Amino acid sequence: MTSSPPIARPLSALRGLLPFLRPHRGRVVLAFVLLCLGSAAILVVPLAFRDLIDAGFGGDVAGAGLFGAQGLDGRFVALVGLALFWAVVVAARYYTVSWIGERVTADLRSAVYARVLHQSPQFFETLQTGEVLSRLTGDTTLVQTVVGSSISMGLRSLFQFVGGMLMLAVTSVQLFGLIVGLMTVLALPIAVIGRRVRRLSRASQDRIADASALAGEILNAMPTVQAFTQEANEARRFAARSETGFQAAVQRTRVRALLTALIIAAVMGTIIFVLWIGARQVQAGTLSVGELGAFLIYAALVAGGVGTLAEVWGDVMRASGATERLMELLHAEPAIRDGDAARAGEGARATPAAHAALPAIAFDHVVFCYPARPGVRAIDDISLQIAPGERIALVGPSGAGKTSLFQLLLRYYEASAGCIRISGSDIRALSLHALRAGIAIVPQDPVIFSASALENIRYGRPDASDAEVIAAARAAAADEFIARLPEGYASFLGERGTRLSGGQRQRIAIARAILKGAPILLLDEATSALDAESEILVQQGLAAAMRGRTTLIIAHRLATVQKVDRIVVMDAGRIVETGTPADLRRQGGLYARLAALQLEA
Numbered sequence: 001m002t003s004s005p006p007i008a009r010p011l012s013a014l015r016g017l018l019p020f021l022r023p024h025r026g027r028v029v030l031a032f033v034l035l036c037l038g039s040a041a042i043l044v045v046p047l048a049f050r051d052l053i054d055a056g057f058g059g060d061v062a063g064a065g066l067f068g069a070q071g072l073d074g075r076f077v078a079l080v081g082l083a084l085f086w087a088v089v090v091a092a093r094y095y096t097v098s099w100i101g102e103r104v105t106a107d108l109r110s111a112v113y114a115r116v117l118h119q120s121p122q123f124f125e126t127l128q129t130g131e132v133l134s135r136l137t138g139d140t141t142l143v144q145t146v147v148g149s150s151i152s153m154g155l156r157s158l159f160q161f162v163g164g165m166l167m168l169a170v171t172s173v174q175l176f177g178l179i180v181g182l183m184t185v186l187a188l189p190i191a192v193i194g195r196r197v198r199r200l201s202r203a204s205q206d207r208i209a210d211a212s213a214l215a216g217e218i219l220n221a222m223p224t225v226q227a228f229t230q231e232a233n234e235a236r237r238f239a240a241r242s243e244t245g246f247q248a249a250v251q252r253t254r255v256r257a258l259l260t261a262l263i264i265a266a267v268m269g270t271i272i273f274v275l276w277i278g279a280r281q282v283q284a285g286t287l288s289v290g291e292l293g294a295f296l297i298y299a300a301l302v303a304g305g306v307g308t309l310a311e312v313w314g315d316v317m318r319a320s321g322a323t324e325r326l327m328e329l330l331h332a333e334p335a336i337r338d339g340d341a342a343r344a345g346e347g348a349r350a351t352p353a354a355h356a357a358l359p360a361i362a363f364d365h366v367v368f369c370y371p372a373r374p375g376v377r378a379i380d381d382i383s384l385q386i387a388p389g390e391r392i393a394l395v396g397p398s399g400a401g402k403t404s405l406f407q408l409l410l411r412y413y414e415a416s417a418g419c420i421r422i423s424g425s426d427i428r429a430l431s432l433h434a435l436r437a438g439i440a441i442v443p444q445d446p447v448i449f450s451a452s453a454l455e456n457i458r459y460g461r462p463d464a465s466d467a468e469v470i471a472a473a474r475a476a477a478a479d480e481f482i483a484r485l486p487e488g489y490a491s492f493l494g495e496r497g498t499r500l501s502g503g504q505r506q507r508i509a510i511a512r513a514i515l516k517g518a519p520i521l522l523l524d525e526a527t528s529a530l531d532a533e534s535e536i537l538v539q540q541g542l543a544a545a546m547r548g549r550t551t552l553i554i555a556h557r558l559a560t561v562q563k564v565d566r567i568v569v570m571d572a573g574r575i576v577e578t579g580t581p582a583d584l585r586r587q588g589g590l591y592a593r594l595a596a597l598q599l600e601a
């Protein structure tokens with residue numbers, strides 16, 4: 001993801017921002033008008049200065065000045081008025097343009113985030129969360145700089161440049177020609193260097209994202225890092241990535257410094273040049289001192305305009321690199337999408353068959369390889385019919401493919417071959433929302449959000465009442481420990497549930513699934529972290545939850561699945577045995593061996 005090919009035309013990446021600007025057309029036009037007014041004011045100021053200087057030197061006061069024939073005081077008043085007008089216009093433009101910048105950045109950030117939330121797990125196998133965060137914060141800030149200031153600065157400088165050149169041309173065509181020549185010579189290296197800045201800028205943003213990705217992973221694993229006393233090592237690893245970021249930034253800065261030197265040379269060179277020519281003309285009596293003053297200001301405006309343009313160009317190049325990275329996220333196609341029928345809104349097939357009272361589930365010759373390991377069959381030709389309301393236990397050695405089967409049923413991944421049906425409909429034809437709304441899962445490693453116990457359980461069904469949440473907690477035997485927390489259900493559970501034990505986290509997750517009340521229930525080692533006593537309580541709750549549901553249970557401890565309707569034994573991605581616990585024990589296969597080890601021990 002980080003190494004996309006460089007784009008041919010540097011500005012084409014910025015085109016991706018247009019959809020975000022379009023809703024604010026009115027403000028963009030307003031900003032443009034203010035920009036024109038401000039630029040016009042700047043271009044008039046030197047003329048007013050000329051009048052003032054010439055009036056002060058007792059020159060041709062009576063002549064037609066910019067504001068007509070006025071005395072010294074009148075010309076001062078005119079200049080003050082012009083300055084005030086300029087101040088107000090600039091302030092208004094600053095506000096409008098910054099508003100647009102902030103608005104576009106906020107919208108872009110939300111749009112990218114929303115897009116990322118729809119990606120399938122495969123996406124996050126290749127792109128680390130720290131990297132996504134870095135793009136959401138760092139890259140959007142670069143875009144904000146450009147939309148919220150650089151573009152307007154650039155346009156202002158452009159007007160200033162063009163206007164100043166025109167005024168210079170009007171005064172002296174010969175001088176104008178010389179300046180154009182000078183500018184052309186200087187513009188070439190500036191353009192070349194600007195292009196390098198863009199490339200180096202993307203590289204340096206990528207390095208910063210690398211460091212963020214590493215920090216994100218390590219900060220999430222602090223207990224492990226400390227248990228293995230790897231703090232110093234991890235600090236070094238981060239410092240090394242930081243250092244690469246520094247190197248990339250230094251390289252970029254070096255090129256920009258060169259750019260700055262060129263720009264200053266261009267600005268000073270132009271001013272000195274004009275001063276020289278002008279001074280000679282004053283000496284020769286062909287130019288007034290006021291005209292020379294105006295001349296100098298125009299030259300400074302033109303040179304300053306070029307300088308700012310070059311600087312803005314550097315910023316635009318940086319933002320172009322950042323936009324490119326953001327657009328990659330914004331246009332990332334989720335690997336898993338709603339079925340065609342669901343997208344087309346064809347009622348019957350798109351509506352959740354999963355919501356039928358008691359769904360049946362059928363795996364039909366399902367084969368699956370994880371995208372990261374295309375050659376290895378995690379699921380190898382599995383066929384399994386599950387009747388409505390049936391309770392099935394999946395058992396078998398670690399790595400047999402039990403969790404993978406759940407992942408396929410939830411359509412986190414797409415089966416490589418074969419098909420999965422719920423109540424007769426291929427899950428690929430359902431909308432993802434409908435499919436997943438029909439399934440409640442207690443995962444192996446439950447996630448607890450940094451919120452209260454009440455809100456954590458309510459995640460299962462956001463519109464559930466407090467009473468319903470508490471009832472679910474009771475059924476999951478979570479009520480007893482939640483009531484003992486300092487603030488009961490309102491107690492904050494800490495980030496990632498750090499204030500709970502493993503068994504308590506599991507019970508919150510079970511309560512959440514019970515509250516969801518979906519017709520299909522998936523339990524992945526749901527009670528593995530519980531002590532014997534709470535396990536009995538939770539099993540009672542789960543038994544109640546399984547009534548009237550089609551349930552799949554993954555269990556390593558066979559004692560917990562003695563009451564299911566059927567046991568499916570998996571090994572190396574295949575189903576090796578199926579039957580009731582008693583049948584399987586009689587058959588003397590893998591299950592009998594596992595049972596002998598566990599139950600009789």
Ligand SMILES: Nc1ncnc2c1ncn2[C@@H]1O[C@H](COP(=O)(O)OP(=O)(O)OP(=O)(O)O)[C@@H](O)[C@H]1O
Pocket residue numbers: 125370371372373378397398399400401402403404405
């Ligand atoms: N994201 C992934 N990318 C590549 N391979 C994976 C991925 N997740 C799991 N696997 C592999 O797929 C195989 C099946 O894994 P799965 O998690 O389904 O096993 P399991 O039966 O649930 O094991 P356990 O009982 O230990 O949870 C394993 O060999 C595992 O290494």
